[in-house]
Each structure stands twice: as C-alpha cells, then as structure tokens.
Amino acid sequence: MPLQQHPKSNGTNTVLSLLSILGIGLAWFFRDSLVPTDSSSQRVLENAQAFVTDHVFMLSSSLTSLMTGTDLREMSVEDYIAFEYPIARAGVLANIGPNGKKVLGALPGVVVASPSTSEPDYFYTWTRDSALVYKMLVDQYIHYGEKNLKPYLDDFVASQKVLQHVSNPSGDFETDGLGEPKFHVNLTAFEEPWGRPQRDGPALRATTLIAYGNSLVDHNFDSSYIEKSLWPVIKADLDYVVKYWNMTGFDLWEEVSSSSFFTTAVQHRALREGAAFASRIKETSDVEKYNEQAENTLCFLQSYWNPDKQYVTSNTGGGRSGIDANSVLASIHTFDPAAGCDPVTFQPCSDKALSNLKIYVDSFRKIYEVNSGIPENAPVATGRYSEDIYYEGNPWYLTTFAVAEQLYDALIVWKTQGYIEITPLSLPFFRQLLPDITQGKYTNSSSTDTFTSIISAVKTFADGFIVVNARFTPRAGNLAEQFNRTTGVPVSARDLTWSYAAVVTTVRAREGFVPDSWGAEGLEVRGRDGGECKRNPGPEAEVEFEVRVGGDEKVYLTGSVEQLKNWNTDEAISLSRDDTLPNTWRVRVSVPADTTVQYKFIRKGSNKGGVIWEKDPNHQMTSPKEGGEMAVRDTWQG
Known part of the structure; x- marks a missing residue:
C-alpha cells in the first residue's frame, strides 16, 4: 500500500516545539536548579527528575501521535x-x-530497560537485556562502520567489570553473584525480592564482548586493553557458565525456576566461541574446560525437543505447555549461517x-x-x-x-x-x-x-x-x-x-x-557414536537429612533436584535407621550449593503396598555455599 500522510499545520508544529522545549526545560530545571545537601535529598531529586522526564515524554508522545497524522497502518x-x-x-x-x-542518572555504559518509573518500574539495568542490546551495537560497529559507537562499547566493558563485583542477593563474584538479573542504574545492588538467579546473562554478555574482542584483534588493537580490561570480564562469565550451566534458574521471563531452552542454547554458544577466543588471544589454560562443557550443554539442549508434539518445550518446569517465544528467541540469537539448517543447534x-x-x-x-x-x-x-x-x-x-x-x-x-x-x-x-x-x-x-x-x-x-x-x-x-x-x-x-x-x-x-560464525557448523551430539552425555554437577554442598517417623517401613528421600532424583519414587534415596535414637532415620547427600531445594520423605514396604507420601507442604531448605555442610531435622508430616 502507498504511504499515507496528512499535512501538519503550523499550529501543530508550534505545539510540538513547545512540548520539546517544556520537556528539556523541566529536565534541566530539576537537574541544575536544586542542589542536594545529603544522600537522601539526592535520591529525592533523582526521583523527581525521573518522574518529570517520564511524564513529559509520555505527554509529548501522546500528543505527537494525535497531531502528526502519520497512519502507520x-x-x-x-x-x-x-x-x-x-x-x-x-x-x-x-x-x-x-x-x-x-x-x-544512568552511569556510562548502562542500558536502562525503559524510562518507565511506575506501572511498571523498569528503570533498572538487566544483564540479559543489556547484553542483547549491546550485541546489536557491536554488530553495527563491526559490520556497518558505525565507529562512533566505540565509546559506548568501551563504557559497557568498564561498567560490566564493575557490575560483576557488586555483591547482591544472588551472591558475590566468587559465588553465584553473576547470576543476579538486575541492578540499579548507578550499578548498585537491587535488594528486593525477585526471580533469581537467572543464568543466561553471563553467557549473553560473554558473546557480546567476544564479538567486540575479535574485532579489536582483527584490527591489531592494543593487546594490553584486551588482556587487562576485556578478557577478565569474559573469563568470569565463561567460568560462571562452566560452573552453573546445569543448575536451575529463572527463565528469561523471570517467572519459572527450572531449566530453560533459551538459557542452555546461549550458554552453549558462549562456551564454543569462548574456547575459540581464548585460544586466539593465547589464554589457553581453560580452553579444554570450555570445550568439555560445551559438549555437555549441546547434549542437554536436545532434551528440550518434544518428538511427539514436535515443538521445543521451553521450560522443564512451570506447569505450562512449553510453547514459548523463548525458543524463537533462542533460534535467532544462536543463528550461525555457516551451520546451514542444522537441527542439532536448532x-x-x-x-x-x-x-x-x-x-x-x-x-x-x-x-x-x-x-x-x-x-x-x-x-x-x-x-x-x-x-x-x-x-x-x-x-x-x-x-x-x-x-x-x-x-x-x-x-x-x-x-x-x-x-x-x-x-x-x-x-x-x-x-x-x-x-x-x-x-x-x-x-x-x-x-x-x-x-x-x-x-x-x-x-x-x-x-x-x-x-x-x-x-x-x-x-x-x-x-x-x-x-x-x-x-x-x-x-x-x-x-x-x-x-x-x-x-x-x-x-x-x-x-x-x-x-559471524560462532562455531556451530558440523557439530554432533556426544552419545551418537557410543559416547556418554554428561551433566556437570556444578558446585555442591553436603546435607544430612534426618526424619523422625514411627513404623517399620523403609524410609526414602526424594526432591526437586537431580541429586534427590527429581521426585522419582522408584529411584528415591534410602535412609538408614539410627539405632541410638528411637524412630530416627538419616542420610547424607551432596546437593547443588546455595540452592533452594524442596523435598519429602516417603515410605515403602508396608503390607498395604505402594508408596506412602508425607502430607503437604513440601519441606524446603537452602543449601550452604560450595563445600559447606548442614543438617536438617524433620518430623514425618501426617
């Protein structure tokens, strides 16, 4: 159809110009006319600036929509x-x-999800969103000659180096802190309840920075910058993926804690190109580790395919059909033209x-x-x-x-x-x-x-x-x-x-x-030639489970993680009776470290036959940090 536009009147132009001047003037008034005397006042001022800016632009956009007459339909x-x-x-x-x-108020290199500060408040920076946005900018810089974007890219590298070391509710740099999904735009921790951790962000950030790094190497850029500024950020993200890829986390919609197709797909990509980039800049100490876990993630990636219904089950939990944009986004963000129409990497x-x-x-x-x-x-x-x-x-x-x-x-x-x-x-x-x-x-x-x-x-x-x-x-x-x-x-x-x-x-x-290709061409899933698909257990902690229960039936344990057999009663873990205490059963199990785990005890062997479950609710505990130990003491429910 032809482009349909309606002429704007001089009055409309005048109103739009006045709105622009009003927005700029109010923003600068709140920026420069008030001087905060302490941190509390500073926060009030920042909130006022955000409120005014948000609503002026909302008004401007609404009136522009009414006045410009451009009918996009x-x-x-x-x-x-x-x-x-x-x-x-x-x-x-x-x-x-x-x-x-x-x-x-956003610091250099920080991507704000949206200027919206209420209903909903998206005035934060998400690791995932930021990495995807900057991947687009990196491609513009490399392939479309937009060299003016380089300061943005360098700001991003610097901001993410800071962000990785911000302690937060998910952990710190040495534990699970890189899995924290969002932060304030001044690079401080968001402390309120949220769906955390989310494990796609580090992989996506690594992919973005690797693309930038390869461009710098191609043009013989100062190797000291790559070595001291860029590689440490990439390495931290890759090490995080190696350590945590097989542990559950919240999906990209921040709603379901399980394994996620999108997350596994981008983790696999990051490990493949991470190994190649590390070799290219002669940081070879962890290349074998990256390649090994890339093989394992690729193998795990196949488990999301539902051969009966012929679609990707995007989340292993959540109680939904699994038909989800998650899978479409995974396909476009792991697109490798050199791989052709390869079904292994979808x-x-x-x-x-x-x-x-x-x-x-x-x-x-x-x-x-x-x-x-x-x-x-x-x-x-x-x-x-x-x-x-x-x-x-x-x-x-x-x-x-x-x-x-x-x-x-x-x-x-x-x-x-x-x-x-x-x-x-x-x-x-x-x-x-x-x-x-x-x-x-x-x-x-x-x-x-x-x-x-x-x-x-x-x-x-x-x-x-x-x-x-x-x-x-x-x-x-x-x-x-x-x-x-x-x-x-x-x-x-x-x-x-x-x-x-x-x-x-x-x-x-x-x-x-x-x-650019990221290495998907010609990949085969381990196991097709008699090899074994392995799951990386990730960091673990030791937990002693104890339950007091009467009767002579054998007591077993099962729960929400693989180490507790994922609620499978046929493979449930057997407990041993403590002869020194009445009606007491125990077992020690290695479980994922720093993870919320739900579990129940069951009994087998009764003359009534079958399995006897505890009554609801599930028991729940949070495991210690990596290498730690704890004991949980329960009484049979019901």
Missing part, C-alpha cells in the same frame, strides 16, 4: 521500515547512560525450528481479539506464551518481530546454499504457505520455479509480521513492551530498549545481514 513494509528504523536506532541510544536523553531454517515456529505462532491465533478474522495461514500478533497473565497477557512487539527475524535468517541460508529441503517435520510449515507443496529437495537450479516460489512465499509471510507490528505502532513511532490484546493500544513499559533493538536486528536480517 497504511504503510508498506518498506515505508514502515524507513519510518521506524531511525526512531528505533535513536531509541536505543536514548536509553543508555550517561548521555541518553530519557535516562538521566538453526532458524532447520525442520525442528520451523515446526516449532508454526506451533508457536498458531498458539496465539484464537486468543487475541486483535487477531480475529485473520486467515489461518496469515501472520498474527504473538506474545510470550499463550498462558501469559502479565498485564492480562498481551502481544509483544519484540516477539512478533522475532518471528519475522527467524524467517529472514532462514532465507539467508536457503539463498546461500541454493536449495530448500522439506522434511515430514517441516512440511506443515510450508503447506500453510503453499498448500500443494510436498516433501523433497528444491534447488535454485532446477527446471521448475518451486524454489523461487518458496522463497517468495516465506518472504511475504515474514514481512507480514512486521506489518502486524506496524498496525499497532503509535504514530510517533515509539514502541512500548506490549500492545493490548483487544484494543491494540500500547501497554506496560514505554520506550522499551529491547523493542527498539528488535527493530534493528529484524531489519538487518531482512536486508540479508550475515553474522
């Missing part, structure tokens, strides 16, 4: 990209300290990734009113997962962009290799676009035009998801986190940095941007 894909891309690019930098115009064009994508998209077709009336084979708005209730569960801009990005990544590989292979697993995906297509290998050099038809259909399908987001983008172009499932009105945090970064990465993929 009438734009073509190309016109929307031309309009939105520069807004998104500027939106990212506006949310990075110290000069980001929307995040006064590359975007693999049959597993395409089957998963179709099931994920289809899960939103009937639950959002904004998707009503759209044909079953057409693009729709997507969210995190269909069971979502956060802000009543809405579509997200970044997840809808992610669908398009996965498809553009697939197109890059198909065009490069010159063929598309349709398997029984991927056939339903292709048939929604070309109903008469059959499984087989379609080449670019064949006598038919099927290859070209597939490419065209997938491109049109991918573009459709951008069009969906365009329908619900405000006229000013500012992107929130979500848009309402019924009305399409933006909701939740405004000017979300991750939403803006998603625009940039999706547009780059549409243009055919080929990222």
Whole structure:
C-alpha cells in the first residue's frame, strides 16, 4: 500500500516545539536548579527528575501521535521500515547512560530497560537485556562502520567489570553473584525480592564482548586493553557458565525456576566461541574446560525437543505447555549461517525450528481479539506464551518481530546454499504457505520455479509480521513492551530498549545481514557414536537429612533436584535407621550449593503396598555455599 500522510499545520508544529522545549526545560530545571545537601535529598531529586522526564515524554508522545497524522497502518513494509528504523536506532541510544536523553542518572555504559518509573518500574539495568542490546551495537560497529559507537562499547566493558563485583542477593563474584538479573542504574545492588538467579546473562554478555574482542584483534588493537580490561570480564562469565550451566534458574521471563531452552542454547554458544577466543588471544589454560562443557550443554539442549508434539518445550518446569517465544528467541540469537539448517543447534531454517515456529505462532491465533478474522495461514500478533497473565497477557512487539527475524535468517541460508529441503517435520510449515507443496529437495537450479516460489512465499509471510507490528505502532513511532490484546493500544513499559533493538536486528536480517560464525557448523551430539552425555554437577554442598517417623517401613528421600532424583519414587534415596535414637532415620547427600531445594520423605514396604507420601507442604531448605555442610531435622508430616 502507498504511504499515507496528512499535512501538519503550523499550529501543530508550534505545539510540538513547545512540548520539546517544556520537556528539556523541566529536565534541566530539576537537574541544575536544586542542589542536594545529603544522600537522601539526592535520591529525592533523582526521583523527581525521573518522574518529570517520564511524564513529559509520555505527554509529548501522546500528543505527537494525535497531531502528526502519520497512519502507520497504511504503510508498506518498506515505508514502515524507513519510518521506524531511525526512531528505533535513536531509541536505543536514548536509553543508555550517561548521555541518553530519557535516562538521566544512568552511569556510562548502562542500558536502562525503559524510562518507565511506575506501572511498571523498569528503570533498572538487566544483564540479559543489556547484553542483547549491546550485541546489536557491536554488530553495527563491526559490520556497518558505525565507529562512533566505540565509546559506548568501551563504557559497557568498564561498567560490566564493575557490575560483576557488586555483591547482591544472588551472591558475590566468587559465588553465584553473576547470576543476579538486575541492578540499579548507578550499578548498585537491587535488594528486593525477585526471580533469581537467572543464568543466561553471563553467557549473553560473554558473546557480546567476544564479538567486540575479535574485532579489536582483527584490527591489531592494543593487546594490553584486551588482556587487562576485556578478557577478565569474559573469563568470569565463561567460568560462571562452566560452573552453573546445569543448575536451575529463572527463565528469561523471570517467572519459572527450572531449566530453560533459551538459557542452555546461549550458554552453549558462549562456551564454543569462548574456547575459540581464548585460544586466539593465547589464554589457553581453560580452553579444554570450555570445550568439555560445551559438549555437555549441546547434549542437554536436545532434551528440550518434544518428538511427539514436535515443538521445543521451553521450560522443564512451570506447569505450562512449553510453547514459548523463548525458543524463537533462542533460534535467532544462536543463528550461525555457516551451520546451514542444522537441527542439532536448532538453526532458524532447520525442520525442528520451523515446526516449532508454526506451533508457536498458531498458539496465539484464537486468543487475541486483535487477531480475529485473520486467515489461518496469515501472520498474527504473538506474545510470550499463550498462558501469559502479565498485564492480562498481551502481544509483544519484540516477539512478533522475532518471528519475522527467524524467517529472514532462514532465507539467508536457503539463498546461500541454493536449495530448500522439506522434511515430514517441516512440511506443515510450508503447506500453510503453499498448500500443494510436498516433501523433497528444491534447488535454485532446477527446471521448475518451486524454489523461487518458496522463497517468495516465506518472504511475504515474514514481512507480514512486521506489518502486524506496524498496525499497532503509535504514530510517533515509539514502541512500548506490549500492545493490548483487544484494543491494540500500547501497554506496560514505554520506550522499551529491547523493542527498539528488535527493530534493528529484524531489519538487518531482512536486508540479508550475515553474522559471524560462532562455531556451530558440523557439530554432533556426544552419545551418537557410543559416547556418554554428561551433566556437570556444578558446585555442591553436603546435607544430612534426618526424619523422625514411627513404623517399620523403609524410609526414602526424594526432591526437586537431580541429586534427590527429581521426585522419582522408584529411584528415591534410602535412609538408614539410627539405632541410638528411637524412630530416627538419616542420610547424607551432596546437593547443588546455595540452592533452594524442596523435598519429602516417603515410605515403602508396608503390607498395604505402594508408596506412602508425607502430607503437604513440601519441606524446603537452602543449601550452604560450595563445600559447606548442614543438617536438617524433620518430623514425618501426617
């Protein structure tokens, strides 16, 4: 469709100019006209500045949407990209300290998730979000010649070196502190209750800094900077991944504590490219360790695939279906064009990734009113997962962009290799676009035009998801986190940095941007040739479990971690009777260190047969730090 715009009146321009002047003036008034006399006053002033800035920009954006007359619903894909891309690019930098115009008070290199300070308050820095945003900036610096970004990248390195050493509720530098998900924008610890730890952040940060480091090596940059400033941050993150990858943590949505597909996928990538980078800069002492655990994470990654339902079960816990944007984001953030359509690493064009994508998209077709009336084979708005209730569960801009990005990544590989292979697993995906297509290998050099038809259909399908987001983008172009499932009105945090970064990465993929390989090509899962898939137990602590219970039945223990057999009564751990104390049973078990563990005792061997469980609730304890010991004393419940 053609670009539709309505002329703005001189009065409109005047109002917009006055709003801009008002916003700048108020921000500078609160910044310079008041002088805090103590730390308490400083905090009040910072809050006032944030409040004024937040609400002035909200007012400005709202009025701009009403006055500019730019109807994004009438734009073509190309016109929307031309309009939105520069807004998104500027939106990212506006949310990075110290000069980001929307995040006064953020320190250098700090990515603020959103300028929103209430309903919800996202005025914090998340390790995961920051790493993903800076990965986009690193690619802009390396591949798009944006050398003006180097100060941002150096600020990021310096800020993360500080952040790694900030003691926090998850631990400190020597324990689990790198798994802390979010901090204040002045790089101090966030002490309130939260879903912690989250184990994807260190891996993503390592990936980002490795990309930057490789660029510096390519251009013979001062090796002392790499050795003294960059490598210590990367090494700390890689060592964290080696130590903790097989321990549960909260997923990227901060809601489910279990194992997460996204987390395992990005951990595997970080270890692979970490080993290569360490070898390149001759820091070889831990290369073998990184490679060994990369093999183990790749093996574990396969366990998320559900062969019966033909999708990725994104979380091993949480009680949901497992159909989740988690898996789509994992595919695009571990995209390696050199790996082709490899299903082992769930590359975007693999049959597993395409089957998963179709099931994920289809899960939103009937639950959002904004998707009503759209044909079953057409693009729709997507969210995190269909069971979502956060802000009543809405579509997200970044997840809808992610669908398009996965498809553009697939197109890059198909065009490069010159063929598309349709398997029984991927056939339903292709048939929604070309109903008469059959499984087989379609080449670019064949006598038919099927290859070209597939490419065209997938491109049109991918573009459709951008069009969906365009329908619900405000006229000013500012992107929130979500848009309402019924009305399409933006909701939740405004000017979300991750939403803006998603625009940039999706547009780059549409243009055919080929990222650097991270080593996914030709990988095989350990075990296929008779080897063994191993799980890294991680840091452990010793716990003595004791229970007082009458009767003659044998007593066993099971619980929420692998060392307690994951609630499997057939493999439950046997306790021994203490003959020196009446009705007392004990056992010593190594469990994950510094971890919340739930458990119960059971009895077997009764004449009644079967297993006798304790009554609810589960027992719960937090294990000691690595190498520590503790004892828990319980009485049988029930």
